[in-house]
Amino acid sequence: MSKVLMKGNEAIAKAAIYAGCKAYFGYPITPQNEITEYMAKYMALSKGVFVQAESEIAAINMVYGAAGAGVRTMTSSSSPGIALKQEGISYCAGAELPAVIVSVSRGGPGLGNILPAQSDYNQATRGGGNGDYKVFVLSPNGVQEATDMVRHAFYLADKYRNPVMVLADGMIGQMMEPVELNIEPLETIEKPWAADGNLERGYRNIINSLYLNSKPLEEHNHVLNAKYLEWEANEVMVDYYQCEDATVLLVAYGTPSRIVKSAVNKLRAEGIKAGLLRPKTLYPFPSKEISALCPQVEFVLSAELSMGQMVQDVRLAVNGQVPVYFYGRTGGVVFEDKEIVDAVKSHLGGVK
Amino acid sequence: MKGRVTFAEDTCKGCGLCVEFCPKHILTLDTTRINSIGYNPAYCLDQENCIACAFCALMCPDSVITVERIDV
Amino acid sequence: MKKIKLVCAGFGGQGILTIGQMIAMMAMQKGLAVSWIPSYGPEMRGGTANCNVVIDEQDVGSPIIADGITHLLVMNQPALDKFISKMDKDGVVIINQSLIKDPKIPSGLTLIGVDSYQIAQDVGNIKVQNMAALGCLAKALGLFNQAEGLSVIEDKFKGKDQTLVQLNQAAFSQAFNSQS
Amino acid sequence: MSVVFKKTRGLTDTPLSYCPGCTHGIIHRLVAECLDELGILDQTIAIASVGCSVMSYEYFNCDSIQAGHGRAPAVATGAKRVHPDKIVFTYQGDGDLASIGTAEIVHAAHRGENITVIFVNNAIYGMTGGQMAPTTLVNQVTTTSPFGRDVSLQGEPIRMSELISTIPGASYVERVMAADPISVRKAKAAIKKGFERQMNKGGFSMIEILSSCNIGWGKNPSDSLKYIKNEMAAYFPLGVYKDKEKPV
Numbered sequence: 001m002s003k004v005l006m007k008g009n010e011a012i013a014k015a016a017i018y019a020g021c022k023a024y025f026g027y028p029i030t031p032q033n034e035i036t037e038y039m040a041k042y043m044a045l046s047k048g049v050f051v052q053a054e055s056e057i058a059a060i061n062m063v064y065g066a067a068g069a070g071v072r073t074m075t076s077s078s079s080p081g082i083a084l085k086q087e088g089i090s091y092c093a094g095a096e097l098p099a100v101i102v103s104v105s106r107g108g109p110g111l112g113n114i115l116p117a118q119s120d121y122n123q124a125t126r127g128g129g130n131g132d133y134k135v136f137v138l139s140p141n142g143v144q145e146a147t148d149m150v151r152h153a154f155y156l157a158d159k160y161r162n163p164v165m166v167l168a169d170g171m172i173g174q175m176m177e178p179v180e181l182n183i184e185p186l187e188t189i190e191k192p193w194a195a196d197g198n199l200e201r202g203y204r205n206i207i208n209s210l211y212l213n214s215k216p217l218e219e220h221n222h223v224l225n226a227k228y229l230e231w232e233a234n235e236v237m238v239d240y241y242q243c244e245d246a247t248v249l250l251v252a253y254g255t256p257s258r259i260v261k262s263a264v265n266k267l268r269a270e271g272i273k274a275g276l277l278r279p280k281t282l283y284p285f286p287s288k289e290i291s292a293l294c295p296q297v298e299f300v301l302s303a304e305l306s307m308g309q310m311v312q313d314v315r316l317a318v319n320g321q322v323p324v325y326f327y328g329r330t331g332g333v334v335f336e337d338k339e340i341v342d343a344v345k346s347h348l349g350g351v352k
Numbered sequence: 353m354k355g356r357v358t359f360a361e362d363t364c365k366g367c368g369l370c371v372e373f374c375p376k377h378i379l380t381l382d383t384t385r386i387n388s389i390g391y392n393p394a395y396c397l398d399q400e401n402c403i404a405c406a407f408c409a410l411m412c413p414d415s416v417i418t419v420e421r422i423d424v
Numbered sequence: 425m426k427k428i429k430l431v432c433a434g435f436g437g438q439g440i441l442t443i444g445q446m447i448a449m450m451a452m453q454k455g456l457a458v459s460w461i462p463s464y465g466p467e468m469r470g471g472t473a474n475c476n477v478v479i480d481e482q483d484v485g486s487p488i489i490a491d492g493i494t495h496l497l498v499m500n501q502p503a504l505d506k507f508i509s510k511m512d513k514d515g516v517v518i519i520n521q522s523l524i525k526d527p528k529i530p531s532g533l534t535l536i537g538v539d540s541y542q543i544a545q546d547v548g549n550i551k552v553q554n555m556a557a558l559g560c561l562a563k564a565l566g567l568f569n570q571a572e573g574l575s576v577i578e579d580k581f582k583g584k585d586q587t588l589v590q591l592n593q594a595a596f597s598q599a600f601n602s603q604s
Numbered sequence: 605m606s607v608v609f610k611k612t613r614g615l616t617d618t619p620l621s622y623c624p625g626c627t628h629g630i631i632h633r634l635v636a637e638c639l640d641e642l643g644i645l646d647q648t649i650a651i652a653s654v655g656c657s658v659m660s661y662e663y664f665n666c667d668s669i670q671a672g673h674g675r676a677p678a679v680a681t682g683a684k685r686v687h688p689d690k691i692v693f694t695y696q697g698d699g700d701l702a703s704i705g706t707a708e709i710v711h712a713a714h715r716g717e718n719i720t721v722i723f724v725n726n727a728i729y730g731m732t733g734g735q736m737a738p739t740t741l742v743n744q745v746t747t748t749s750p751f752g753r754d755v756s757l758q759g760e761p762i763r764m765s766e767l768i769s770t771i772p773g774a775s776y777v778e779r780v781m782a783a784d785p786i787s788v789r790k791a792k793a794a795i796k797k798g799f800e801r802q803m804n805k806g807g808f809s810m811i812e813i814l815s816s817c818n819i820g821w822g823k824n825p826s827d828s829l830k831y832i833k834n835e836m837a838a839y840f841p842l843g844v845y846k847d848k849e850k851p852v
Contacts, residue, residue: 005449005460028699028732028748036735040748052736052748052758055674055704080673111654111670142459175487176445176460178452255487262485336490355608367625367825373785386523390435390472390500391624406609407785413629414620415611422605 006179008143008172009034012102015147016074017042019154019186021100023049023073025062027081030114031170032104035076056081060088060101067097068207070194072154076102078170079120080111083128089163090129093224094209096193098157101135101165102150104173107332115332116170118254121309124167125283132221134228136164136235137282139253143177149280151182156235158189160227167282169305171255171334228284237280238289242268246275248344249297251290251314252304253279256334260303263340274344282310287317294321299347301325303340305333323347354422355404357396364416366391370408376401379408425456425481428565429489431507433474434499434520439554442580443497444475446558449576450568451479459487472502479567497561499523499540499554516564520557536564536603543598552595559599570600614640618662623730625825627782627815627832628656631724632663634782634792635695638799639666648691649683651676653705655697656730656817664695674705677712680719691802693720698739699729702764709768713808716773720798721810723764726817727836734820738762741839746820761839765812769845775807777846781814783832806849814840 006014013035016024024039036052043050049066053059059075066073077085082103092099105120107113124137136156140146146168153164195205211217242264243249252260257278267274277293279286290300299322302311311326318324327343329335357379364387371379371394378398387393394416396402402419409417432444441462451458462475476489491510498504499520504527511517516534519527522541529535538560540553555577562573574593581589614636622628639645648666652658654673661668671679676694684692701709701723712719728746729735736749739761743752753761765779776798780791791813798809814836816828823831844852 003452005445005452005458027704028729028735030732033732033735033747037733037747037750040736041750044751050748054706054738111658111672171461171487174461176448177484177487178458258484259486334486334488334490337485356605360611363619365624369625369825369829372826372829386435386500388502389619390502404608409609410785410788411630413622413624413626413633415615415629415633417609418607418611419609420605421608 003178003180005176006143007034007176008146008168008174009104010038011143011147011179011181012076012150012166012168013038013042014181015150016100016154017046017048018181018183019151020072020188021048021074021154022071023066025051025053025059025066025073025075027053027056027059027077029056029078029081031106031173032076032078032102034173035102035104056084057087060085060092063099064088064092064095064097067092067099068095068195070191070196072098072158074100074102076104078104078114079106079108079123082120082123086128089127089135090131090133091209092163093129093133093135094131095207096161096224097163097207098161099163100150100153100157101163102168103165104168104170106170107330113332114170116255116305116334117330117332118169118256118305119307119309119330120167121282121304121306124165125285125313133224134283136160136162136231136284138164138166139280139282140166140168140172141253141255141257141278143172143175144179146172147179147181151186154186160231161193162227167254169254232284235281236284236286236289238286239278239280241276241278243275243277243293245273246293247273247296247298248275248348249290249293249300250274250276250340250344251279251300251302251310252276253282253310256303256305259335259337260340262337263344266337266341267344272344272348285313285317287313290314290317291319291321294318297322299323299325301327301344301347303335303343304328305335306330353403354400355402356399356420356422357402357408358418359394360416361393361395362388363414364391364393365389365414366393367413368394369411369413370394370417373407373411375405375407376403378402425567426494428477428479428494428567429492429512430477430479430495430497430565431474431489431493432477432497432561433472433503433507436473438473438499440473440499441475443554443558443561444477446576446580447561447565448477449579450562450572453572453576454567456481457483459484461487472506474503495561495565497557499557518557518561518564522553536560538599540599543595543602547591547594547598549591552592555592555595556599559596560603562596563600563603570597573600612637612640614645614665615663616665620663621659622656623819625816625818625828626656627726627829628724630782630788631722631791631813631815632660634788634795635693635722636664638792638796639664639691642796642799642803644691644799644803648693649687651680651683651692651694653694653696653700655700657695657697657724658731660695674700674703675708676700676705677708677717677719677721681712681715681717684717684719688718691720691799693722693799695722696724697730698723698725698727698737702738702762709764710771713768713771713774713810716775716807718802718805718807720802721808722795723810723812724815725764725812725840726815726820727761728817728820730817730820734817739764739840741835763840765810765840765845768810773808774810774846775848776801776809777812778844779812779814779840779842781832781837781842782816783814783829783837812840
């Protein structure tokens with residue numbers, strides 16, 4: 001398949017269908033509407049399921065139902081809508097259901113606006129649902145990677161029986177870039193646990209997150225946690241740029257990381273040895289990878305389109321080895337590379 | 353009865369609903385001009401025939417129109 | 425090649441976003457890295473519309489153009505007023521002469537005019553004004569030849585009436601060739 | 605010379621953000637005129653919702669609270685309960701009121717909250733670009749019903765005035781339209797009656813106004829008004845569905 005120019009939202013929807021998504025549930029919200037609209041058309045044409053739910057809460061619970069019944073399923077939304085989905089995400093995690101949630105985030109809090117932002121890092125990685133649960137969070141930096149990560153999300157969801165979120169931003173949703181889609185069928189795995197109404201298997205399946213007694217619930221939490229530790233050990237994805245000899249480490253994710261990459265080039269042109277570490281998985285977070293670079297760098301700077309969210313994970317990773325600084329713009333304002341250059345320069349030469 | 357119809361031209365979006373509902377057919381959109389917000393504004397071709405019925409103003413979504421009655 | 429930071433701007437309905445998309449398609453077919461992003465907001469027809477197109481050899485950094493515009497295509501006066509201060513010092517401004525009668529451009533910038541209305545009328549349909557603007561822009565970018573433009577138009581209107589394709593191509597060609 | 609018609613002071617000077625020809629603008633004006641004519645503009649709290657009218661707080665010349673999607677009746681309940689002598693109204697579209705906000709509207713009516721609900725039904729999600737609404741007509745094409753609304757998959761359009769009128773707590777429910785000068789005048793009378801009901805402590809009122817979305821429907825403004833009259837009003841009959849003061 002050759003490259004085609006495609007809008008991020010449309011590419012995400014197409015990638016999901018190629019990855020074997022058979023059921024989509026959504027509710028209109030900008031800037032992700034094209035995903036819902038594409039699914040409305042192509043799920044019908046490919047004999048899949050499309051339902052425009054009455055709300056985001058309903059949509060995620062439809063996902064819970066479809067995933068519990070053993071089918072590859074997905075929902076998508078944007079910040080305020082993802083906020084409403086938190087309840088259902090917690091239930092999916094508690095009942096160990098594979099589901100993909102695409103979050104095309106926008107400016108907040110509240111209604112905020114529909115411009116690109118990264119102020120939903122905490123919402124994605126910590127979530128607002130109740131309980132000791134984790135969501136696998138992937139962060140693409142462009143349209144091509146968004147499609148690859150949606151595919152990977154379905155793989156991870158099935159492999160670990162867990163909700164996986166693809167955290168894009170309004171830029172990726174609305175932007176067009178050349179894309180080459182992977183149209184190979186994604187391997188399906190057996191789901192002997194699914195409540196698909198087939199007692200010929202010889203036993204009953206129950207999808208549930210209720211554990212009335214303390215011991216079984218504690219055991220359940222240990223089972224879940226073992227899964228999260230396995231991700232941290234095996235599933236971290238990270239991209240390095242000019243890090244080998246870097247004496248200043250920049251950390252940035254998503255589309256804004258591309259601007260930080262330009263800033264690295266500008267800094268290098270001025271003789272400042274900057275490097276960029278880009279987390280592609282926000283949970284599990286590349287803590288070891290960041291920590292490993294600390295001995296060679298003067299400081300670490302986290303650049304985000306937020307008031308400072310990922311920087312907290314960066315601080316935990318650095319754990320006091322070197323100073324950690326933050327630079328951010330918010331509300332839909334996207335920083336320019338020269339702002340990052342200036343921020344780095346302002347911190348050079350030790351703590352002032 | 354005679355009337356006078358005036359338009360706040362720079363908030364007119366050229367939707368044409370006033371034109372549609374004018375019983376005297378004296379309103380039109382000026383396709384030779386674009387106002388400051390990018391539309392062909394409505395205007396009155398023939399004030400003499402305005403009867404001050406205010407149908408145009410009733411149907412204007414943007415409250416662009418003022419209608420006056422001229423007492424003769 | 426020097427990185428191209430192109431902004432296309434005008435009223436909604438002038439085909440601005442399509443012009444940007446078609447430039448992006450031409451760049452993609454040449455094997456260049458490219459991104460296209462519209463200004464997006466609440467749905468309302470009319471008003472202003474603009475899009476950013478970044479073209480580079482290897483990969484595109486920021487898809488959003490904050491300043492240093494190398495090429496600006498403006499279809500009306502408010503669009504020109506909005507973006508002129510964000511130009512690169514030796515940038516190129518392409519204006520729609522049909523609606524911008526007396527452009528004020530800082531010295532150092534190159535000004536190119538395209539009478540898109542006239543060209544569209546010449547080829548027989550005023551609806552193809554944006555293709556005239558596209559032809560002029562494609563030439564001004566200095567990256568593309570006429571055949572590359574025509575082939576993208578062919579692709580874009582695939583499955584549509586062939587006379588429509590030819591009409592669009594005619595407007596493109598006339599504008600492309602009218603520029604020396 | 606006397607002024608027959610000029611812009612009401614119930615609206616601010618901010619230009620409306622609606623598309624050309626959208627009847628939201630007419631309905632805004634009617635509400636604003638009623639508030640002004642009833643002399644309650646200075647004691648009203650408007651509750652704005654989410655959808656095309658998300659910015660209505662910029663346009664109504666009174667105090668306003670912006671609510672989350674679908675939650676306007678709950679927000680209105682909060683405001684009205686703490687200020688029972690003030691006038692509180694919500695301004696909601698069909699996605700807001702008839703989809704995500706069904707629980708809130710049903711229970712505000714059920715409690716008999718003394719508020720006025722202005723429900724603008726244009727059978728589509730306009731703000732987000734023309735998706736199917738619960739009120740989208742059968743076979744109507746939208747971006748999420750690309751082959752037309754299919755009753756077997758999406759059900760029949762939901763009739764909110766009929767539904768709300770079955771709730772004992774509702775006092776006054778009427779459906780009107782904004783399709784021509786005569787119907788616009790009738791719509792205004794209904795809106796005024798809704799506010800009067802609230803002023804008289806008469807309880808919950810909802811005025812549903814059939815409205816247009818010419819962009820979402822893919823029609824010109826003039827044809828859109830014909831669509832309201834001929835298609836929408838055929839499925840959503842106009843009339844008074846509930847009037848506790850004058851049983852229907």
